[in-house]
Amino acid sequence: MKNLxxxxxxxxxxxxxxxxxxxxxxxxxxxxxxxxxxxxLRGATQDGIAIFKGIPFAAPPVGPFRWRxxxxxxxxxxxxxxxxxxxGCAQAGWGGAPGTIVKGSSEDCLYLNxxxxxxxxxxxxxxVMVWIHGGGFVGGSGAxxxxxxxxxxxQGVILVTINYRLGRLGFFAHPALNQEYxxxxxxxxxxMDQIAALKWVQGNITAVGGDPQNVTIFGFSAGGxxxxxxxxxxxxxxxxxxxxxxxxxxxxxxxxxxxxxxENADRFYPVSAEMTGLNFxxxxxxxxxxxxxxxxxxxxxxxxxxxxxxxxDGQGGPRIYSGPILDxxxxxxxxxxxxxxxxxxxxxxxxxxxxxEIGGSFVNTAASKEALFTLFGALEGDAKxxxxxxxxxxxxxxxxxFNSDWVWAEPARMTARAFLTIGKPVYSYQFSYVPPAMxxxxxxxxxxxxxxxxxxxRLNTRRGIKETTPDDEKVGQLMNAYWVNFAKNGDPNxxxxxxxxxYSVPQEQIMDIETSGQPVAKPxxxxxxxxxxxxxxxxxxxxxxxxx
Numbered sequence: 001m002k003n004l005x006x007x008x009x010x011x012x013x014x015x016x017x018x019x020x021x022x023x024x025x026x027x028x029x030x031x032x033x034x035x036x037x038x039x040x041l042r043g044a045t046q047d048g049i050a051i052f053k054g055i056p057f058a059a060p061p062v063g064p065f066r067w068r069x070x071x072x073x074x075x076x077x078x079x080x081x082x083x084x085x086x087x088g089c090a091q092a093g094w095g096g097a098p099g100t101i102v103k104g105s106s107e108d109c110l111y112l113n114x115x116x117x118x119x120x121x122x123x124x125x126x127x128v129m130v131w132i133h134g135g136g137f138v139g140g141s142g143a144x145x146x147x148x149x150x151x152x153x154x155q156g157v158i159l160v161t162i163n164y165r166l167g168r169l170g171f172f173a174h175p176a177l178n179q180e181y182x183x184x185x186x187x188x189x190x191x192m193d194q195i196a197a198l199k200w201v202q203g204n205i206t207a208v209g210g211d212p213q214n215v216t217i218f219g220f221s222a223g224g225x226x227x228x229x230x231x232x233x234x235x236x237x238x239x240x241x242x243x244x245x246x247x248x249x250x251x252x253x254x255x256x257x258x259x260x261x262x263e264n265a266d267r268f269y270p271v272s273a274e275m276t277g278l279n280f281x282x283x284x285x286x287x288x289x290x291x292x293x294x295x296x297x298x299x300x301x302x303x304x305x306x307x308x309x310x311x312x313d314g315q316g317g318p319r320i321y322s323g324p325i326l327d328x329x330x331x332x333x334x335x336x337x338x339x340x341x342x343x344x345x346x347x348x349x350x351x352x353x354x355x356x357e358i359g360g361s362f363v364n365t366a367a368s369k370e371a372l373f374t375l376f377g378a379l380e381g382d383a384k385x386x387x388x389x390x391x392x393x394x395x396x397x398x399x400x401x402f403n404s405d406w407v408w409a410e411p412a413r414m415t416a417r418a419f420l421t422i423g424k425p426v427y428s429y430q431f432s433y434v435p436p437a438m439x440x441x442x443x444x445x446x447x448x449x450x451x452x453x454x455x456x457x458r459l460n461t462r463r464g465i466k467e468t469t470p471d472d473e474k475v476g477q478l479m480n481a482y483w484v485n486f487a488k489n490g491d492p493n494x495x496x497x498x499x500x501x502x503y504s505v506p507q508e509q510i511m512d513i514e515t516s517g518q519p520v521a522k523p524x525x526x527x528x529x530x531x532x533x534x535x536x537x538x539x540x541x542x543x544x545x546x547x548x
Contacts, residue, residue: 034207039076044083049153052114054086057200060108070196086111088141089166090306107302112162115149120209127487128210130160134221137323138167151457155484158210164193174277176294185330198239216242216487224248232338245351250411252336273325339418348490349419352429353408355445359400386528410530426503428510454479471517
């Protein structure tokens with residue numbers, strides 16, 4: 001996922017009736033019952049973990065609620081079963097056939113899930129972690145087996161996973177929407193969903209013994225971009241207290257969200273989100289900018305809306321990514337802008353990326369090392385010295401390193417430095433571990449998303465790997481422990497673990513989970529590469545002019 005550094009949206013989600021949440025009679029030991037502000041929930045237990053699935057945190061965003069902020073949950077009588085996951089948010093899937101959506105996804109999708117230690121008292125005040133899934137803002141869900149929270153709960157941390165609207169259902173603008181409910185925020189409905197879920201946590205997490213004053217948000221890829229957004233939007237203030245960004249970027253200029261209106265477009269946003277919305281409507285034979293046009297848009301089948309979340313710019317140009325929008329009201333500035341001005345949330349940060357996120361022509365179409373280094377202009381020699389000092393690296397290795405640095409590692413370093421500036425502790429990492437069975441295929445390092453199973457210590461869910469080795473198990477236990485400690489204390493360390501130093505300048509010490517699985521604290525080995533990227537304004541201008 002390219003680094004989309006956008007801000008997020010405001011939402012007031014009220015739940016009725018205003019019942020004080022807390023545990024109620026369990027009925028039996030395998031089906032605990034809790035009281036939330038909207039009603040009672042019956043979950044299930046497994047291996048000492050209480051699990052509550054498919055909890056509604058907002059009303060279904062369907063019919064007249066399509067392209068509206070999340071609406072309050074309708075309270076229910078009796079006890080609602082919470083033993084099955086709710087649907088994921090409607091999505092076409094990668095390479096999905098036109099006019100179809102992924103099985104198990106739906107427009108009715110605003111649900112969250114909880115893993116907590118069995119029998120936790122309401123006053124236990126356990127730390128809470130809220131996971132925001134990746135998927136390029138067009139895929140994924142909070143019910144992916146790789147991100148189940150059992151291993152966190154076993155270490156005394158409550159894990160919450162959430163859904164949020166995706167693609168054109170989650171990020172969409174049209175002039176008719178501005179006329180309807182003019183005081184409501186528009187465009188970034190997926191971000192509004194994330195805030196609604198965090199508000200639900202604030203109001204209800206004590207029911208399973210969670211501490212609403214000790215909430216850590218974390219996510220990878222688009223989920224990590226979302227964390228940047230939550231960090232830099234005033235509307236999210238107070239909803240969380242620590243943050244972890246995994247392969248999340250942080251800078252502007254790489255598929256950064258388009259403005260809502262043409263009036264605030266600039267060279268990075270040549271087409272407004274509203275223009276893209278008009279083009280989409282026109283493709284479906286819907287003209288006009290009034291309530292009639294909006295009614296027709298809401299009457300479209302969900303399969304006709306969810307098509308991978310892209311649309312042409314209407315001017316013969318490239319396809320436009322359907323993602324977060326810089327609307328000027330809800331999303332008022334990019335994360336990079338907020339970081340440079342010190343306007344981000346004042347919380348501890350853990351941030352990092354993987355050693356070989358993605359190869360190929362992800363960032364540019366250079367077909368050789370020479371073509372790539374030429375993009376650095378006057379710093380061409382410095383780029384060669386940083387990326388290929390002996391001149392004998394394969395192009396595939398160089399382009400993979402460049403992609404990983406440009407989109408993820410250098411922006412992460414920028415973000416880390418910004419948090420040092422406001423006096424908050426930062427812990428930086430590089431995940432380089434590759435399982436022995438994958439080292440021939442992943443010979444340049446750890447790919448995009450490969451750390452997630454280790455963070456959750458859910459190694460049996462990894463794709464393409466049938467057996468778990470002792471090294472795998474050690475890395476899974478290590479990563480999960482670091483994340484747990486950070487959620488508890490704002491510091492990943494504890495005495496029995498290899499010491500992870502705080503990030504500082506000029507030392508720039510990171511924790512590198514090396515290819516072998518050995519955790520090594522050391523100066524960032526990518527420093528020369530990141531420096532040449534930072535210095536090369538010519539490179540940045542050339543890539544941004546291409547819409548990268």
